[in-house]
Amino acid sequence: MKDAIRVGLIGFGTVGKGLAKTLLSQHERLTQKVGVPIILSRVADIACTSLPDEYRDVVLSNDAGDIFTDPAIDIVVELIGGIEPARTFLLTAIEHGKHVITANKALLSTHGKEIFEAAAARNVEVGFEASVGGGIPVIKALKEGLAANRIESIRGIMNGTANFILTQMTQHGTPFEEVLAEAQRLGFAEADPTYDVEGIDTAHKLAILMSIAYGKHVHLDDVAIEGISSIKPIDIDFAREFGYCIKLLAISRNHGDHVEARVHPTMVPTDHLLANINGSFNAIQFTGDTVGDVLFYGHGAGMMPTGSAVAADVVDIGRNILAGAINRVPALSYLPQHFSRPTITPMGELTCPFYFRVTALDQPGVLSAVSGILGRHNISIKSVIQKGQQPGEPVHVVLQLHEAREEDVTRALAEIDALDACPEPTVKIRVLIDEH
Amino acid sequence: MKDAIRVGLIGFGTVGKGLAKTLLSQHERLTQKVGVPIILSRVADIACTSLPDEYRDVVLSNDAGDIFTDPAIDIVVELIGGIEPARTFLLTAIEHGKHVITANKALLSTHGKEIFEAAAARNVEVGFEASVGGGIPVIKALKEGLAANRIESIRGIMNGTANFILTQMTQHGTPFEEVLAEAQRLGFAEADPTYDVEGIDTAHKLAILMSIAYGKHVHLDDVAIEGISSIKPIDIDFAREFGYCIKLLAISRNHGDHVEARVHPTMVPTDHLLANINGSFNAIQFTGDTVGDVLFYGHGAGMMPTGSAVAADVVDIGRNILAGAINRVPALSYLPQHFSRPTITPMGELTCPFYFRVTALDQPGVLSAVSGILGRHNISIKSVIQKGQQPGEPVHVVLQLHEAREEDVTRALAEIDALDACPEPTVKIRVLIDEH
Numbered sequence: 014m015k016d017a018i019r020v021g022l023i024g025f026g027t028v029g030k031g032l033a034k035t036l037l038s039q040h041e042r043l044t045q046k047v048g049v050p051i052i053l054s055r056v057a058d059i060a061c062t063s064l065p066d067e068y069r070d071v072v073l074s075n076d077a078g079d080i081f082t083d084p085a086i087d088i089v090v091e092l093i094g095g096i097e098p099a100r101t102f103l104l105t106a107i108e109h110g111k112h113v114i115t116a117n118k119a120l121l122s123t124h125g126k127e128i129f130e131a132a133a134a135r136n137v138e139v140g141f142e143a144s145v146g147g148g149i150p151v152i153k154a155l156k157e158g159l160a161a162n163r164i165e166s167i168r169g170i171m172n173g174t175a176n177f178i179l180t181q182m183t184q185h186g187t188p189f190e191e192v193l194a195e196a197q198r199l200g201f202a203e204a205d206p207t208y209d210v211e212g213i214d215t216a217h218k219l220a221i222l223m224s225i226a227y228g229k230h231v232h233l234d235d236v237a238i239e240g241i242s243s244i245k246p247i248d249i250d251f252a253r254e255f256g257y258c259i260k261l262l263a264i265s266r267n268h269g270d271h272v273e274a275r276v277h278p279t280m281v282p283t284d285h286l287l288a289n290i291n292g293s294f295n296a297i298q299f300t301g302d303t304v305g306d307v308l309f310y311g312h313g314a315g316m317m318p319t320g321s322a323v324a325a326d327v328v329d330i331g332r333n334i335l336a337g338a339i340n341r342v343p344a345l346s347y348l349p350q351h352f353s354r355p356t357i358t359p360m361g362e363l364t365c366p367f368y369f370r371v372t373a374l375d376q377p378g379v380l381s382a383v384s385g386i387l388g389r390h391n392i393s394i395k396s397v398i399q400k401g402q403q404p405g406e407p408v409h410v411v412l413q414l415h416e417a418r419e420e421d422v423t424r425a426l427a428e429i430d431a432l433d434a435c436p437e438p439t440v441k442i443r444v445l446i447d448e449h
Numbered sequence: 450m451k452d453a454i455r456v457g458l459i460g461f462g463t464v465g466k467g468l469a470k471t472l473l474s475q476h477e478r479l480t481q482k483v484g485v486p487i488i489l490s491r492v493a494d495i496a497c498t499s500l501p502d503e504y505r506d507v508v509l510s511n512d513a514g515d516i517f518t519d520p521a522i523d524i525v526v527e528l529i530g531g532i533e534p535a536r537t538f539l540l541t542a543i544e545h546g547k548h549v550i551t552a553n554k555a556l557l558s559t560h561g562k563e564i565f566e567a568a569a570a571r572n573v574e575v576g577f578e579a580s581v582g583g584g585i586p587v588i589k590a591l592k593e594g595l596a597a598n599r600i601e602s603i604r605g606i607m608n609g610t611a612n613f614i615l616t617q618m619t620q621h622g623t624p625f626e627e628v629l630a631e632a633q634r635l636g637f638a639e640a641d642p643t644y645d646v647e648g649i650d651t652a653h654k655l656a657i658l659m660s661i662a663y664g665k666h667v668h669l670d671d672v673a674i675e676g677i678s679s680i681k682p683i684d685i686d687f688a689r690e691f692g693y694c695i696k697l698l699a700i701s702r703n704h705g706d707h708v709e710a711r712v713h714p715t716m717v718p719t720d721h722l723l724a725n726i727n728g729s730f731n732a733i734q735f736t737g738d739t740v741g742d743v744l745f746y747g748h749g750a751g752m753m754p755t756g757s758a759v760a761a762d763v764v765d766i767g768r769n770i771l772a773g774a775i776n777r778v779p780a781l782s783y784l785p786q787h788f789s790r791p792t793i794t795p796m797g798e799l800t801c802p803f804y805f806r807v808t809a810l811d812q813p814g815v816l817s818a819v820s821g822i823l824g825r826h827n828i829s830i831k832s833v834i835q836k837g838q839q840p841g842e843p844v845h846v847v848l849q850l851h852e853a854r855e856e857d858v859t860r861a862l863a864e865i866d867a868l869d870a871c872p873e874p875t876v877k878i879r880v881l882i883d884e885h
Contacts, residue, residue, distance in 0.1 A: 035739050039597045045664065045787040046596055046779065142594070148740035150594020158578070158586020160482055161475045161760035228481065286746065289725050303471050304584035304757035307747035310722065311740060321740035324597035338772035343482065351481040 015087075018051045018331035021080035021111075023102055024093035025058035028116060028143070031320030032090060032327075037067060039324065047331055051324075055080050077102050081109040088140075088330055090114045090323060100124050107131045112334070114326045116143035116319055118217035119208075122233040125224065129344050138333060139344045140326030145171065145218040148318025149311035150325060151297050155225050156346040162301030164226035167265040168445070171218040173293030173313045174202045174209035175241055175261040179249075179278075180291045183258060186246045201293060211240030212261060212276040219263035219276060226265070226299070227272055228347035229355035237360045239277035248370060248440055251398070251411050252280050255368070258288035259442065271356040273363060280368055280444040287445075361420035366395070366444035371410040371429060372437040375401065379434045380410060390425040392417040407436055416446070451523075453486045454767035457516035457547075459538055460529035461494035464552055464579070467756030468526060468763075473503060475760065483767055487760075491516050513538050517545040524576075524766055526550040526759060536560050543567045548770070550762045552579035552755055554653035555644075558669040561660065565780050574769060575780045576762030581607065581654040584754025585747040586761060587733050591661050592782040598737030600662035603701040604881070607654040609729030609749045610638045610645035611677055611697040615685075615714075616727045619694060622682045637729060647676030648697060648712040655699035655712060662701070662735070663708055664783035665791035673796045675713035684806060684876060687834070687847050688716050691804070694724035695878065707792040709799060716804055716880040723881075797856035802831070802880035807846040807865060808873035811837065815870045816846060826861040828853040843872055852882070 020036070022029055036043070036053050044050045056064060057077040064073050074080070077098075080089055089106035091113065093099050099120050104127070106113050113132065115121065121128065121144055132139045142152045146169075155164075170176050174196065181192040193210065196202035208214040216236040223231040241261050252259050257280035266273045281288040286308055290296040295313030300306050312318035333339050345352065373379040380399065387394060395413040414422075422441065430438050456472070458465055472479070472489045480486045492500060493513040500509050508515075513534075516522055525542035527549065529535050535556050540563070542549050549568065551557065557564065557580055568575045578588045582605075591600070606612050610632065617628040629646065632638035644650040652672040659667040677697050688695050693716035702709045717724040722744055726732040731749025736742050748754035769775050781788065809815040816835065823830060831849040850858075858877065866874050 035597050039599075039739065042599065043597060045783050048784060148737075149743055150590045153594050154586045154590060154745075157765060158589050158761050159757065160764045161471050161479060161757050163475075163478065284725075286722075286725060289720075289722060301584075301757065303475065303753050303760070305748050305751075305754055307585055307745070309590075309743070309745055311743035315741075317739050318741055321595065321597050321737065324739070325594050328596045329593065332777050333772075333774070336769075336772065336774035336777045338769070338774035338777060341768050341772045341774060341777070347481050348484060 015049060015335060017049050018047070018087050018327070018334060019054040019085050020051065020088050020090060020327055021055040021057070021083065021086040022053060022090045022092065023057045023077045023080060024091065025056050025061045026092065027316045028319045029058070029092040031316035032092065032323045033068060035317065035320035035324045043328060047328055048335065051327055051331055054086060055083060081105050081111065086111060087334055088112045088114060088327060090327070092116055092323070094119065096120055096123065103128055104131055107135050107137055110135060110137060112138040112330045114140035114323055114330070116141070116323060118144040118214065118221060122217040122220035125221070126230045132344065133349050136339055138330045138340055140330055141221070142326045143319045143322035145221050146295050146297055146309065147311065147313040147315060148321045149295060149297065149309045149313070150322065151309045152225065154309060155222065155299065156342060159299060159301050159304060159307070160346070162303045163267070165267050165300040165302055167219065167222050167226060167263065167297070167299055168287065169263045169297035170260055170287060170290050170295055171263050171297065171313060172209050172215045172261060173295060174206065175215070176290065176295070177201050177293045178210065179241060179244070179259060179261060182244070182246055183249050188246055189242060189244060210242050212238040215261060215263045215276045219265060219274060222297070223265050223272065223274060223355070225346045227267060227355060228345070228351055229353055231274060231355050235274050235355065235357045237275040241278050243440065244278055245440070247409065248442065251370065252368070255413060256283055257281060257444070258283050260287060262287065262445065268358060271358045273358045275360065275363070278442055280442055282445065285445065361423070363419040364416050365446050366416050367414040367422055368442040368444060369412040369414065370440040371412070371435060372407045372439070373410050374434045374436065375408045376434055382432055382434065383410060383429055386425050386428045387414070390421040392421055392425055451485060451771060453488050454483070454523050454763070454770060455488050455490040455521050456524050456526060456763055457491040457493070457519065457522040458489060458526045458528065459493045459513045459516060460527065461492050461497045462528065463752045464755045465494070465528040467752035468528065468759045469504060471753065471756035471760045479764060483764055484771065487763055487767055490522060491519060517541050517547065522547060523770055524548045524550060524763060526763070528552055528759070530555070532556055532559065539564055540567055543571050543573055546571060546573060548574040548766045550576035550759055550766070552577070552759060554580040554650065554657060558653040558656035561657070562666045568780065569785050572775055574766045574776055576766055577657070578762045579755045579758035581657050582731050582733055582745065583747065583749040583751060584757045585731060585733065585745045585749070586758065587745045588661065589761070590745060591658065591735065592778060595735060595737050595740060595743070596782070598739045599703070601703050601736040601738055603655065603658050603662060603699065603733070603735055604723065605699050605733035606696055606723060606726050606731050607651045607699050607733065607749060608645050608697060609731060610642065611651070612726065612731070613637050613729045614646065615677060615680070615695060615697060618680070618682055619685050624682055625678060625680060646678050648674040651697060651699045651712045655701060655710060658733070659701050659708065659710060659791070661782045663703060663791060664781070664787055665789055667710060667791050671710050671791065671793045673711040677714050679876065680714055681876070683845065684878065687806065688804070691849060692719055693717060693880070694719050696723060698723065698881065704794060707794045709794045711796065711799070714878055716878055718881065721881065797859070799855040800852050801882050802852050803850040803858055804878040804880060805848040805850065806876040807848070807871060808843045808875070809846050810870045810872060811844045812870055818868055818870065819846060819865055822861050822864045823850070826857040828857055828861055
């Protein structure tokens, strides 16, 4: 029997430090659960010149190669993020027969197939619990806890920064730009917030969850993405009037021969649990044909929550090493031979209810023109509110539309925005359908 | 390599049928995940004379003994509920070297130690995911996903019937007795609803979660229990006025050398996620020192959700059988040699804020007497509302109290209820402290 599980960590940034702290503070607890100690043996970081005192037994290096070639290391944890050199590090570690753990959603949603195939060929494990939902054990829940389910849908708030911004906008009526600047000042948003606010980070995570849920290699490029930077406080106010909250959701519905894959601002009924997830928290809801609706909630990012998830992967893989049960659970839930490419529902074929905010000059006939266009595109109106601005300024014509085809909506919008009476582009927000 | 995992099921009631249906409908999916088919080989049910057509390959018997002695059976699933003969069946199955799965929280919270020790001695597995939270994979999440956490607290809505009743009372102002009768008519509540509405079922589940969370054998008798049958619509109205919802919560806080274990109606701030769990849904929140707050939500009971959880256990144990990795994860999270008896915080030493509704004759000096008693017991008042009834009838004096010691509260209540001016016992409801 092995006397310990030895971990090599690449990247001693925030998340790397979180893992190191966790393995240290939970050392005795984990030994009592696993049976042997879990030891952080090596850290490689390109910029780090010394480790804090409590890590005096850990060997520091500026070269990740020192970890791959150390025969004592069982598991290599990559926490540097980005595509390269992370991809090369993971593939090299696998090549050396090391089990690997990563929190790198950008990498897995673009080069996941390559990494999982390399790991399967070398019969090593890939742990990636921390790549989605931070500290929430959502990947384990989906792969194992919900194994006996056809996953019918995925819906989630998967980016804490975007949710923090929308929550602030909703609670205080502050414009997007101001909240973002404040979030950057507080360290809740990065200097370049594009991935977070434009939905790309959320799309990374959706691609990973869809792959596991459906047994299909879903790529970032499969996901239709819209961010929250064009959401205005006025839209949040109208949403509230209609009984909705605006959230950046990842949504996938399983239609059997095709699956939806989309990230966009969404009107969520205020009594829906997802409408009540505030601040930087994440929540991911699955609907399974056996279990019905389940939802998992927690911190989607941060040093310690992410450390908790990575440490859980270390424990999981460590137990498989000790039991001689490598790849006891297939990395992507289904065995590799049952994996295939997905067919993604074209966005034009999507149907859902819509919210439109048309900005129009305050002159007769506008509503008639707009409703005429909608009618010609088979889009029926559920309700209309027209709200005046200052005299002489354009008015907001706000429409709730019944379920309509995205393609029809896009054509209708082009015609509406071409009207002389419409000086600004119409704002369109999709409305959540909750069948359950 | 084994060509299949074979399951014997004892009890073909609602939950047993749910498992059978699940294994049938998910047959191909599970084979694609596990690598070999999972086959329901035998069913034993004392009353069942024939199985539906789709189970034509399943051998039916009225004698559970036929399952224990069939050498082809790998896993015995007990879904009859109650203490006996369930306990004897599980112990006999273990004696025969079978892995066992049960959803029986009443049994595990009273005879769990005996069953887990027997299983450890015989080196077989005990799966019990369905015993808490129905279809929510909460036990796996706690044992594995949150392995690297000191669990600081557990808070949950763990009984769907009680939550359904409280939700109806809250939304429609209907008295407890009427909602219960309606729930019984609809089949949401049992003919004898004691376990559900008096908090006993919730206490079973809390004892199981605490055992895993803390590595201590917690017994049903360790849990202080109060049910919801004395909650009146008027208390729900007052709660709303103060910004609270009344929920039946299981609560445990970890004080290191002692742990709280209690089930009682609780005032939950309306913006807390637990206040937004409605109808028959369950939600369980853990606070971990590494991960912070996480919450798991879903159907806490029902044929198919429970089937989903039991099937997940079958998959888990099946994978361990195939990998030769029995008891890869200790049944109760910590290895048996690290298990001990817990020290439970005496209820008298509990401190939390309280709500009091004093029913008093409408005469001068009552409020002064009540506040005098509270003051003498070191209980300070946060707010008072006095609401009149019809002229000549008693009034409600409603007090929000700051955090106070349960022991002091009990003594103060005895004095208040002994006042001549108080014709009815005072209603006391504890208020949730959410440190996080």
